[in-house]
Amino acid sequence: MANTVHAATRQYLWIWGWLAGLMLLSIGVSELPLAPHLIAWIILGFSTAKAALVALYYMHLKQDRKLLSFVAVFPLLVIVLAVLLVASSRLVKL
Numbered sequence: 001m002a003n004t005v006h007a008a009t010r011q012y013l014w015i016w017g018w019l020a021g022l023m024l025l026s027i028g029v030s031e032l033p034l035a036p037h038l039i040a041w042i043i044l045g046f047s048t049a050k051a052a053l054v055a056l057y058y059m060h061l062k063q064d065r066k067l068l069s070f071v072a073v074f075p076l077l078v079i080v081l082a083v084l085l086v087a088s089s090r091l092v093k094l
Contacts, residue, residue, distance in 0.1 A: 015057045022046045 026046045029039055055072060 019050050022050050
């Protein structure tokens with residue numbers, strides 16, 4: 001039992017380290033001399049990775065049934081489709 005608790009604590013600390021590292025990377029990227037929209041997309045990617053880590057490990061979706069994971073991921077798919085739809089309308093010349 002004690003070994004299991006130690007492994008779980010180590011895993012949570014490992015994930016916390018990744019979250020802190022991605023946050024520091026986001027701050028570092030914001031200081032780079034890049035186009036603002038490129039910086040925003042990079043930070044959005046880091047934020048998506050952080051949200052996935054929180055959902056999988058701290059909200060325990062990794063151990064839950066696949067149906068519950070689908071319920072959590074489905075709204076993200078709808079958001080991605082909506083963003084792609086809006087972005088594609090900029091490609092069409094009227």
